Amino acid sequence: MSPEEKLVLTSNYDFNELKTQQFPNVIEKQVLLQISKHNHISVAVLLQKLSVVSKAINKPIDKDSLLGIVDKYIEKGIINKHMVNLEKEKSIYNSGMNLRGDVM
Amino acid sequence: MKIFRRRDKGMDSKYLNRMIIGLGHGLIRTRDFILNKEYGVSTQDAMDSLSIWIGRELMKTMLENGVVNVRDSDERLVNGLMGVINLADELDVEVKNDHIKLVVQKCLICPKRIGGYDLEGNTACPVGGVLTGAISYARGIDPTVTKNRLQTAEICHIEMEYNT
Secondary structure (H helix, E strand, C coil): CCHHHHHHHHHCCCCHHHHCCCCCCHHHHHHHHHHHHCCCEEHHHHHHHHHHHHHHHCCCCCHHHHHHHHHHHHHCCCCCHHHEEHHHHHHHHHCCECCCCCEC | CCCCCCCCCHHHHHHHHHHHHHHHHHHHHHHHHHCCHHHCCCHHHHHHHHHHHHHHHHHHHHHHCCCCCCCCCHHHHHHHHHHHCCCEEEEEEEEECCEEEEEEEEECCCCCCCCCCCCCCCCCCCHHHHHHHHHHHHHCCCCEEEEEEECCCCEEEEEEECCC
């Protein structure tokens, strides 16, 4: 099964391997779902998409917790590194902007 | 024309009112999420999100009425909640560090077991969300429902973590 297929199944709670381990929570599910829908999604866009979830469940989602989720599912073999554009974010930070595009 | 006036129904009625208020507020907070197809929201996701706000409203009322205190243990908070709404005949709580495990037996708010409704293969358990919302309100932190193993109308296992 390809990582892409695993990703779609996991984001729909249909990946049986994970059901016996740790079920993705609502934030993790959205991270997986958004990555599965977009090719090379950036962390900034992911954070923007997750802001709606954050409001819904009253839980702040920052860059560190998002990257933690991405790493977790990379280790599990559900996400491939190339699916999330992490390098671009580093260059944004280095250029003196934060993830919302505001000048720091 | 007949005029109906408010009658004092005591505490039970107060909590019911607050649950409905929580539902309304929750709908406002969650609408962009649960009504947007882009997010592929399942019935359980929607129930988790909405019931968080019901739980928060319940805990707010419990604290206002001195039913529980913010310094109470998680077990005591859950027990207090069980005192104001009949969540289940039996609810086992195990707290380890930042991890809460719940086992719900004979749930009394199960749409299938008590309501008798056909859930068409879905789940819509409000217990995890209600407890998450209630505890987060009392603690000022944000636990997340991490695992739901729901055997609708039977025994359900729900896990929550503070730091996820």
